[in-house]
Amino acid sequence: MQRILGKEANRASKNIAAERLRLVLMHDRLDLTPQMMDSLRSDILKVIADYLEIDESGMEIALQRSNNSIALVANIPVVKMKRLPASAG
Numbered sequence: 235m236q237r238i239l240g241k242e243a244n245r246a247s248k249n250i251a252a253e254r255l256r257l258v259l260m261h262d263r264l265d266l267t268p269q270m271m272d273s274l275r276s277d278i279l280k281v282i283a284d285y286l287e288i289d290e291s292g293m294e295i296a297l298q299r300s301n302n303s304i305a306l307v308a309n310i311p312v313v314k315m316k317r318l319p320a321s322a323g
Contacts, residue, residue, distance in 0.1 A: 271295070278308065287313040 275295050282288065289311040298305050 266297070274306075278310075282310070285316055286310075287316060289313055 275293070278295065279288075279290065279293075292309075292311040294309040296307050298307050
């Protein structure tokens with residue numbers, strides 16, 4: 235049993251490492267520094283914080299390449315919607 239689970243864990247680690255390398259290479263091609271990605275993440279959080287309570291620890295932001303384009307993909311776990319003040323609506 236441990237051999238099977240060990241192989242699965244190794245495959246998962248290998249896939250995670252390959253994905254991280256792919257993202258690093260994509261960021262390099264875009265000339266997007268880690269600081270710029272951090273700023274982007276922070277700005278997205280600021281914008282949605284007025285409307286949603288989110289689980290920041292589960293938030294993932296990545297760039298995905300498809301054909302000749304690159305897309306910003308955000309997976310943001312929503313805890314709950316915030317009520318807006320009556321004057322805002």
